[in-house]
Amino acid sequence: MCVMKVTVHKYLGYRRLVELTPNIAGLVRIKYNKLMEKRTLGKTGEKVSILGLGGFHLLEISDRDTVKLINRYLDSGGNYIETAPEYGHGESERKVGLVIKERRDDCFLVTKCHIRDEKGAEETINESLKRLNTDHVDLLIFHHVQSEEGLKKIFGPKGAAEAFYRAQRDGKTRYIGISGHGQPDVLIKAIEKYDFDVLMTIFNFFDRFNFPKTEKALIPLAKEKKLGIVGMKAFADGFLWNYPEESLRYALSLPIDIMVAGFNTEEMLEKDLKIAENFSPITEEEKEELFKNSPILGNYICRQCDLCLPCPEGIDIPRVFLYEGWYDRQMRDWVVRDAPEFALRDRLRFWFDNRKKATDAYSRLEKKADACTGCGECNPRCPYSIDIITKLENSHYKLTREATSVIRV
Numbered sequence: 275m276c277v278m279k280v281t282v283h284k285y286l287g288y289r290r291l292v293e294l295t296p297n298i299a300g301l302v303r304i305k306y307n308k309l310m311e312k313r314t315l316g317k318t319g320e321k322v323s324i325l326g327l328g329g330f331h332l333l334e335i336s337d338r339d340t341v342k343l344i345n346r347y348l349d350s351g352g353n354y355i356e357t358a359p360e361y362g363h364g365e366s367e368r369k370v371g372l373v374i375k376e377r378r379d380d381c382f383l384v385t386k387c388h389i390r391d392e393k394g395a396e397e398t399i400n401e402s403l404k405r406l407n408t409d410h411v412d413l414l415i416f417h418h419v420q421s422e423e424g425l426k427k428i429f430g431p432k433g434a435a436e437a438f439y440r441a442q443r444d445g446k447t448r449y450i451g452i453s454g455h456g457q458p459d460v461l462i463k464a465i466e467k468y469d470f471d472v473l474m475t476i477f478n479f480f481d482r483f484n485f486p487k488t489e490k491a492l493i494p495l496a497k498e499k500k501l502g503i504v505g506m507k508a509f510a511d512g513f514l515w516n517y518p519e520e521s522l523r524y525a526l527s528l529p530i531d532i533m534v535a536g537f538n539t540e541e542m543l544e545k546d547l548k549i550a551e552n553f554s555p556i557t558e559e560e561k562e563e564l565f566k567n568s569p570i571l572g573n574y575i576c577r578q579c580d581l582c583l584p585c586p587e588g589i590d591i592p593r594v595f596l597y598e599g600w601y602d603r604q605m606r607d608w609v610v611r612d613a614p615e616f617a618l619r620d621r622l623r624f625w626f627d628n629r630k631k632a633t634d635a636y637s638r639l640e641k642k643a644d645a646c647t648g649c650g651e652c653n654p655r656c657p658y659s660i661d662i663i664t665k666l667e668n669s670h671y672k673l674t675r676e677a678t679s680v681i682r683v
């Protein structure tokens with residue numbers, strides 16, 4: 275097919291054009307100037323659109339719909355596409371490859387590698403390139419580096435790092451990054467010790483209270499090292515599905531370069547594109563309002579403000595709730611809900627499994643929640659109307675006794 279490249283300045287004009295002539299998008303490749311804000315991806319110097327396309331959810335749709343969605347994203351000024359061999363054992367990469375074979379030059383292409391040894395990583399990288407129908411990606415990421423053991427394997431003798439560096443020397447990737455979920459301690463160690471171009475991790479207005487170190491320590495360090503910062507999980511894996519605008523605006527207002535989101539319907543893509551196209555940073559007042567009145571945070575999620583202290587018994591109340599956040603993201607609050615919401619919470623609460631870290635940390639606390647005498651001094655101090663006494667009981671139960679998600683037969 276002959277592909278003509280033209281420049282269009284008026285987005286609405288293009289939309290109208292496509293409405294009038296539905297097939298025209300397939301015939302004419304349109305380069306946009308100003309549809310979505312682009313930011314510089316740290317020291318790579320590359321310009322990337324603030325909304326990236328994550329490949330995981332492509333597993334849920336047909337090849338035909340995949341091609342349509344990716345083309346729509348690219349035609350809207352998006353240029354960052356990421357996938358991973360772990361998504362459906364290569365199926366996501368294969369689907370992305372359906373578009374890449376035609377439009378490799380239109381995007382900044384990213385894949386990852388979860389294999390920790392050199393030989394396995396090399397094979398995996400080569401297989402990824404084959405599925406993606408290209409001879410190189412722009413960024414190759416060490417996928418979900420969650421433990422120090424994993425980090426040691428990557429950078430130890432015959433570790434995956436050797437395969438990554440070779441791939442870079444051979445032109446199979448231009449840049450190298452690292453990704454991780456949940457608690458940021460391992461990522462902090464990794465970027466302190468090793469050299470990366472890009473960091474990818476989670477940012478959303480709910481988990482900021484469960485894993486506050488990500489915003490407080492990891493972002494500043496990554497900035498200091500001039501890494502590109504790629505966000506994911508703006509919607510907390512679907513938990514914040516009712517708050518698309520707040521979620522994306524909050525995440526994109528952090529000092530990060532790009533937020534990757536997954537789409538499996540045109541409607542979802544259009545909604546996110548609209549938010550990204552009209553993006554304006556969240557103001558301090560709006561942020562305060564979100565933290566104070568968002569129903570999903572409600573009167574259960576501890577905002578870590580410390581205003582309830584001091585406790586006459588010496589209980590470090592915010593710390594207990596922080597460990598509850600690590601344990602199950604403060605999701606089980608003993609409020610009766612309908613079945614779909616219960617199921618969603620139950621599926622998401624043990625996210626990237628930090629339970630052991632939580633129970634270990636709690637066991638080391640000198641004063642645990644069961645030291646509470648119920649004196650009631652703390653409750654009126656909480657600006658979010660959290661019933662601290664009840665929440666302490668709940669947290670103590672989880673952190674000392676609860677072991678399973680749901681009863682299974």
Ligand code: SF4
Binds near residue numbers: 645649652653
């Ligand atoms: S109610 Fe419990 S936690 Fe609150 S101040 Fe009194 S002893 Fe401390």
Ligand code: SF4
Binds near residue numbers: 576577591655657660
């Ligand atoms: S005052 Fe409320 S929100 Fe603030 S730390 Fe205490 S319990 Fe958490």
